[in-house]
Amino acid sequence: MASDAAGDAESARRVGEYKGTQVRVSLGASEDSACLVIAPSDGNAQVACDVAGHDISVSEGSAVSYLLVPGRGQAPDGDYIRLSENVYVIAK
Numbered sequence: 001m002a003s004d005a006a007g008d009a010e011s012a013r014r015v016g017e018y019k020g021t022q023v024r025v026s027l028g029a030s031e032d033s034a035c036l037v038i039a040p041s042d043g044n045a046q047v048a049c050d051v052a053g054h055d056i057s058v059s060e061g062s063a064v065s066y067l068l069v070p071g072r073g074q075a076p077d078g079d080y081i082r083l084s085e086n087v088y089v090i091a092k
Contacts, residue, residue: 007035007047016083023066023083028052036068036087065090 012026020041028035028049035049036056048058056068067076067088075082081089 007049015087018089021060023087025068025087036066038066063092
Protein backbone atom coordinates (compact mmCIF):
# COMPACT_ATOMS: atom_id res chain seq x y z
CA MET A 1 0.00 0.00 0.00
CA ALA A 2 1.37 3.40 -0.92
CA SER A 3 1.71 5.93 1.86
CA ASP A 4 -0.86 8.70 1.49
CA ALA A 5 -3.36 10.77 3.48
CA ALA A 6 -5.93 7.95 3.23
CA GLY A 7 -4.07 5.43 5.35
CA ASP A 8 -1.01 4.39 7.31
CA ALA A 9 1.06 2.16 5.01
CA GLU A 10 3.12 0.75 7.88
CA SER A 11 0.02 -0.61 9.62
CA ALA A 12 -1.44 -2.30 6.51
CA ARG A 13 -2.00 -6.02 6.80
CA ARG A 14 -3.25 -8.46 4.20
CA VAL A 15 -6.48 -10.17 5.24
CA GLY A 16 -7.14 -12.24 2.15
CA GLU A 17 -7.73 -12.43 -1.56
CA TYR A 18 -10.82 -12.91 -3.71
CA LYS A 19 -10.52 -13.82 -7.38
CA GLY A 20 -7.18 -12.06 -7.81
CA THR A 21 -8.02 -9.01 -5.68
CA GLN A 22 -5.85 -8.55 -2.60
CA VAL A 23 -7.63 -7.14 0.43
CA ARG A 24 -5.88 -5.24 3.22
CA VAL A 25 -6.85 -3.22 6.28
CA SER A 26 -4.86 -0.43 7.87
CA LEU A 27 -5.08 2.37 10.37
CA GLY A 28 -6.29 5.63 8.90
CA ALA A 29 -4.39 8.90 8.75
CA SER A 30 -6.02 9.98 12.02
CA GLU A 31 -5.69 7.81 15.11
CA ASP A 32 -9.42 7.10 15.31
CA SER A 33 -9.90 5.85 11.74
CA ALA A 34 -9.48 2.61 9.80
CA CYS A 35 -9.15 1.85 6.08
CA LEU A 36 -10.12 -0.96 3.74
CA VAL A 37 -7.89 -1.39 0.68
CA ILE A 38 -8.61 -3.53 -2.37
CA ALA A 39 -5.98 -4.11 -5.04
CA PRO A 40 -7.26 -5.97 -8.12
CA SER A 41 -4.58 -7.69 -10.19
CA ASP A 42 -5.96 -6.04 -13.33
CA GLY A 43 -6.82 -2.55 -12.09
CA ASN A 44 -6.15 0.30 -9.71
CA ALA A 45 -6.22 -0.06 -5.94
CA GLN A 46 -9.08 1.57 -4.07
CA VAL A 47 -9.10 2.80 -0.48
CA ALA A 48 -12.03 3.69 1.78
CA CYS A 49 -11.52 5.09 5.28
CA ASP A 50 -13.88 6.05 8.07
CA VAL A 51 -13.95 6.57 11.80
CA ALA A 52 -13.16 3.32 13.58
CA GLY A 53 -16.34 1.61 14.74
CA HIS A 54 -18.25 2.19 11.49
CA ASP A 55 -18.74 -0.26 8.62
CA ILE A 56 -16.41 0.53 5.70
CA SER A 57 -17.12 -0.73 2.20
CA VAL A 58 -15.42 -0.65 -1.19
CA SER A 59 -16.92 -1.88 -4.45
CA GLU A 60 -15.10 -3.49 -7.32
CA GLY A 61 -17.37 -2.61 -10.20
CA SER A 62 -20.99 -3.58 -9.80
CA ALA A 63 -20.36 -7.26 -9.12
CA VAL A 64 -18.39 -7.37 -5.85
CA SER A 65 -18.33 -5.36 -2.63
CA TYR A 66 -15.91 -5.70 0.27
CA LEU A 67 -17.00 -4.85 3.81
CA LEU A 68 -14.95 -4.18 6.95
CA VAL A 69 -17.08 -4.34 10.09
CA PRO A 70 -16.03 -3.09 13.54
CA GLY A 71 -14.65 -5.52 16.12
CA ARG A 72 -18.05 -6.48 17.45
CA GLY A 73 -19.95 -5.78 14.25
CA GLN A 74 -22.32 -8.24 12.66
CA ALA A 75 -21.88 -10.14 9.43
CA PRO A 76 -23.77 -8.67 6.47
CA ASP A 77 -27.21 -9.96 5.50
CA GLY A 78 -27.50 -12.37 2.61
CA ASP A 79 -24.78 -14.35 0.87
CA TYR A 80 -21.20 -13.47 1.69
CA ILE A 81 -17.71 -14.93 1.92
CA ARG A 82 -15.76 -14.29 5.09
CA LEU A 83 -12.13 -13.36 4.35
CA SER A 84 -11.17 -12.68 7.97
CA GLU A 85 -12.77 -12.04 11.33
CA ASN A 86 -14.01 -8.61 10.21
CA VAL A 87 -13.78 -8.56 6.39
CA TYR A 88 -16.45 -9.93 4.06
CA VAL A 89 -16.92 -10.27 0.30
CA ILE A 90 -20.41 -9.77 -1.06
CA ALA A 91 -20.71 -11.03 -4.65
CA LYS A 92 -23.80 -9.84 -6.49
